[in-house]
Amino acid sequence: MRSNKILTWKSITTVILFLTFLSGTLFYYLSPWPIVADRVIMLFCRPLYFITSCIILKHVVKHQLISMVRLLLKRKSALVNTLLVFGISMLFSNCSFSQKKSNMAEVKNQFYSKQDTSKLKVSDDEWKKVLDPMVYSVAREKATERAFTGQYWNSTESGLYRCKACGNPLFRSDGKFESSCGWPSFFEPVSPTSVKYASDKTYGMDRVEVMCGRCDAHLGHIFDDGPPPTYKRFCINSVIIDFEKK
Numbered sequence: 003m004r005s006n007k008i009l010t011w012k013s014i015t016t017v018i019l020f021l022t023f024l025s026g027t028l029f030y031y032l033s034p035w036p037i038v039a040d041r042v043i044m045l046f047c048r049p050l051y052f053i054t055s056c057i058i059l060k061h062v063v064k065h066q067l068i069s070m071v072r073l074l075l076k077r078k079s080a081l082v083n084t085l086l087v088f089g090i091s092m093l094f095s096n097c098s099f100s101q102k103k104s105n106m107a108e109v110k111n112q113f114y115s116k117q118d119t120s121k122l123k124v125s126d127d128e129w130k131k132v133l134d135p136m137v138y139s140v141a142r143e144k145a146t147e148r149a150f151t152g153q154y155w156n157s158t159e160s161g162l163y164r165c166k167a168c169g170n171p172l173f174r175s176d177g178k179f180e181s182s183c184g185w186p187s188f189f190e191p192v193s194p195t196s197v198k199y200a201s202d203k204t205y206g207m208d209r210v211e212v213m214c215g216r217c218d219a220h221l222g223h224i225f226d227d228g229p230p231p232t233y234k235r236f237c238i239n240s241v242i243i244d245f246e247k248k
């Protein structure tokens with residue numbers, strides 16, 4: 003006979019997992035420190051979500067989907083499970099952090115120049131002192147902003163896109179195109195030397211990284227599915243570009 007007790011170990015575990023998941027999600031989306039949030043999700047929450055998914059999957063396999071719906075209508079814990087599944091799928095759908103305005107006061111960045119084109123060799127420690135933490139994270143730690151959250155992914159204004167770290171001209175608005183990927187997309191840089199490339203085999207993928215030609219800041223990646231005439235797509239983080247309106 004099924005126990006009618008509400009406080010079974012299963013319901014307690016479900017509630018604890020759900021609360022952890024909820025706080026993790028809120029922290030992920032609302033945290034003013036998205037990079038920290040990203041790390042927390044990667045190191046702590048994701049394994050937890052994985053375990054939770056396995057528990058739920060076992061539950062689904064055991065009771066079949068129709069039973070799940072019946073349970074959903076009858077039992078509160080099933081509703082909690084369904085919310086968990088929904089939340090997990092929402093979280094797994096994206097791997098990066100959202101772009102938010104930093105609270106960091108404007109610090110003078112002596113490396114930023116619109117005239118000086120000389121190559122920069124600056125240590126990460128030096129960059130850390132002058133760059134906004136989010137810019138630093140993208141530029142020096144190769145982080146990626148969450149899709150559809152950046153400032154310029156759907157911008158159509160005319161002007162010049164410079165490197166946020168050093169001021170180097172990177173792309174023109176004429177070289178930008180509407181892409182559905184959620185990041186600012188360009189088919190060509192200002193000049194062949196505006197950017198440089200490197201092989202990137204992280205996360206089990208084989209990609210080509212795009213970096214600033216002057217300061218080596220990580221900008222994004224290049225793909226072969228762009229429009230003519232180049233058929234290239236420079237997929238760039240909004241965080242690392244500085245827009246100069248024409």
Ligand SMILES: [Zn+2]
Nearest residue numbers: 165168214217
């Ligand atoms: Zn640069």
